[in-house]
Amino acid sequence: MADVPGTEKGERTVRGREGAVTARGADAWAQVISESFVPLSLGSVSDEFRGSVRPSDLGPALTLTDVRTHGHSVVARTARLVRTEPSDDCLFSLHLEGEGAVVQGGHEARLRPGGGALYDTARPYELRFPTGTRQLVLQIPRQHLSDRVGRVEDLCGRALPAGQASVRVLTACVKELADTGDRLTVAERAELGTVAVDLLASALRAGAGGDGPPDGRTALRLAMRAFVRDHLADPRLTPEALARQHGISVRYTAQLFAADGTSPAAFIRAERLRAAHRMLVDPRFAGFTVSALAARCGFTDRTTFTRAFVREFGLPPAALRAARSRSTRT
The missing domain is CATH 2.60.120.10 (Jelly Rolls)
Structure with missing residues (x-):
């Protein structure tokens, strides 16, 4: 100890x-x-x-x-x-x-x-x-x-x-x-x-009184969004894999996500980046390297992850972590 x-x-x-x-x-x-x-x-x-x-x-x-x-x-x-x-x-x-x-x-x-x-x-x-x-x-x-x-x-x-x-x-x-x-x-x-x-x-x-989940297209769309968030670490998670998992076509999958103003691929990428951002600023993950955190969010290539992260958040993941660390010490 x-x-x-x-x-x-x-x-x-x-x-x-x-x-x-x-x-x-x-x-x-x-x-x-x-x-x-x-x-x-x-x-x-x-x-x-x-x-x-x-x-x-x-x-x-x-x-x-x-x-x-x-x-x-x-x-x-x-x-x-x-x-x-x-x-x-x-x-x-x-x-x-x-x-x-x-x-x-x-x-x-x-x-x-x-x-x-x-x-x-x-x-x-x-x-x-x-x-x-x-x-x-x-x-x-x-x-x-x-x-x-x-x-x-x-x-x-x-x-x-x-x-x-x-x-x-x-x-x-x-x-x-x-x-x-x-x-x-x-x-x-x-x-x-x-x-x-x-x-x-x-x-x-x-x-709350036994209210069930929504029906129809909305229920399927919410289920697919939840599935993505629950399986971000799997690098095999793609729009095609998502469609297969829910027994529908890739085209219908795209239509469902279009209702939220996005696409399946964009949603998967955005959720992976948000998960990585959360872990980079979370002191519980301070012992993990940036590459390890990227892998835990489904990114298999560090360079691809860094480029996507900069486009989304405006600075590299290592810079975000360093800035967060300085702010918690002051």
């Missing part, structure tokens, strides 16, 4: 085996959770507070983190942090032990063991934990969910109860992923991560 410098005297952050990070004290915990999820502000904590996180990568854009705390705490995503440290992810907390609450958009979701709640990093929220807890937190790009459930904003800050049948199925899946994820291959984790997002979408729809 190794201590991580930069915290106040008497506080420490320790990196253990299997990627677990343990923090003692308020400042150390604030650093750990901000690096693990999005920048956050820590309110009151107990004097002997300690917590740990163990993240697991389930694909280019999906993360499952096992969070354990001892002592009470209050965590906030303030309006200032939303402005200065923007994010477009959603977080779903599956509560396993202790008590807690998610407050967002005028709603307060009470967290009980076996239940959970969704919250949105693009808007302020507060997490209140009067006791020690254990949670499994799924971090998902908003678009991955909105393709499945529609308006994500309407589903945030509302409790999904443990007794709901779809929540019980979701809980079983997510717990198994947390417990066995380190024994799965990268491809298996990505595939099962997609299953977890689908189960979450089902639970959210059931919790």
